[in-house]
Amino acid sequence: MVTINKNAKxxxxxxxxxxxxxxxxxxxxxxxxxxxxxxxxxxxISSQSDLEFxxxxxxxxxxxQYIIDPYSVELNSNNIPLTTREQVRAFGPSTHPEFNPRSIQETIPNE
Structure with a gap:
């Protein structure tokens, strides 16, 4: 869990x-x-008391039994998770456009 540092710049x-x-x-x-x-x-959440609550x-x-494994995630100034793992959890996996199944199918010639 994250502990918010009140002295951080x-x-x-x-x-x-x-x-x-x-x-x-x-x-x-x-x-x-x-x-x-x-x-x-x-x-x-930006205060320690709010985090604890x-x-x-x-x-x-x-x-x-509504949720499992709760924990806190730090955000950057744009409210985006700091770590790649949490960005994937928030926004889904990133894939290169070449690997999009639709674009692959469009490049296969008709037989």
Missing amino acids: EELKSVITANRFADGRVVWLTDQGYWSVKLEEAQV AQEQAKKDVAA
Whole structure:
């Protein structure tokens, strides 16, 4: 879990993420206390007390078997996760346009 450093030059921000128990989807805790599949709906946390409160909410949702494996994710100044792993979880895998199945099919000549 992230600990927010109050003495940092740039304000650190984070969000809480988990996987939904029912289907394994990546979800993000919103400021209304529900879980969304959209990162842009996540509550952006910038204080230690808010982080601790959100972590407690996540623990309750684990106990209710709504989510599994909650943890905090640090964000950059544009509210994008700092790590590649979390960017993939938030936005999906990145693939080169050449490997798009549609573009491959378009390049195969008709027989």
